[in-house]
Amino acid sequence: MAQVKICGLSQPAHVAAAVEAGARYLGFVFFAESPRAVTPGRARALGAEVPPGVARVGLFVDPDDALLQAVLAEAHLDLIQLHGAESPGRVADVKALTGLPVMKAVGLSAPEDLPALTDYGLVADLLLVDAKPPKDAVLPGGNGLAFDWRLLTGRRWLRPWLLAGGLTPANVAEAIRLTGARGVDVSSGVETAPGVKDSGMIRDFIAAAS
Numbered sequence: 001m002a003q004v005k006i007c008g009l010s011q012p013a014h015v016a017a018a019v020e021a022g023a024r025y026l027g028f029v030f031f032a033e034s035p036r037a038v039t040p041g042r043a044r045a046l047g048a049e050v051p052p053g054v055a056r057v058g059l060f061v062d063p064d065d066a067l068l069q070a071v072l073a074e075a076h077l078d079l080i081q082l083h084g085a086e087s088p089g090r091v092a093d094v095k096a097l098t099g100l101p102v103m104k105a106v107g108l109s110a111p112e113d114l115p116a117l118t119d120y121g122l123v124a125d126l127l128l129v130d131a132k133p134p135k136d137a138v139l140p141g142g143n144g145l146a147f148d149w150r151l152l153t154g155r156r157w158l159r160p161w162l163l164a165g166g167l168t169p170a171n172v173a174e175a176i177r178l179t180g181a182r183g184v185d186v187s188s189g190v191e192t193a194p195g196v197k198d199s200g201m202i203r204d205f206i207a208a209a210s
């Protein structure tokens with residue numbers, strides 16, 4: 001079974017559905033422009049009853065130190081996800097500042113994008129291999145866009161990685177088969193509208209990734 005991250009959670013029922021179905025990672029978005037954004041207090045409450053072995057992931061986009069410190073002062077997080085244009089040096093700085101492992105998202109659309117996975121693999125603890133967002137996108141992730149999974153054929157990186165981008169209950173099994181991913185991440189593929197998760201879709205996604 002691939003490990004599953006359900007990203008952009010904001011409601012207790014959806015956290016419960018994800019945990020009961022076997023999610024390994026729960027993502028909370030700290031990016032104001034996102035329809036999935038939560039406050040640190042909300043994330044703290046959502047993560048309060050999470051059992052050991054399920055990681056609470058804080059998703060940030062080019063955060064400054066003050067934001068990271070403010071969120072961590074209130075919310076209990078186990079992992080930081082950086083989903084902006086953070087450099088490898090900034091990834092290392094965030095690890096040092098927070099004392100938490102960092103997952104770096106890398107957007108792919110063409111073979112030229114692949115070397116970034118090697119560069120970030122030197123500093124990040126985990127990699128999130130996502131679709132590169134369109135140039136006019138408001139959000140750098142969570143857009144429901146897939147990339148050509150064949151780009152990953154035969155590739156290996158220095159760190160464990162999760163596949164993301166346009167995954168749904170209907171396509172995740174095929175995505176895992178084609179890429180060999182041992183972890184998958186979904187946001188809009190388990191929603192009925194932007195930011196509105198669906199417990200049944202969460203369960204279906206995790207079952208299909210098994």
Ligand SMILES: O=C(O)c1ccccc1NCC(=O)[C@H](O)[C@H](O)COP(=O)(O)O
Pocket residue numbers: 007008027029031034035036037059061083130139140141142143144145146164165166167185186187188189
């Ligand atoms: O989900 C968001 O709103 C978001 C906002 C800003 C940066 C990243 C964001 N999501 C990133 C994720 O981790 C998504 O799960 C990943 O990009 C896949 O999204 P989707 O294609 O919608 O499943």
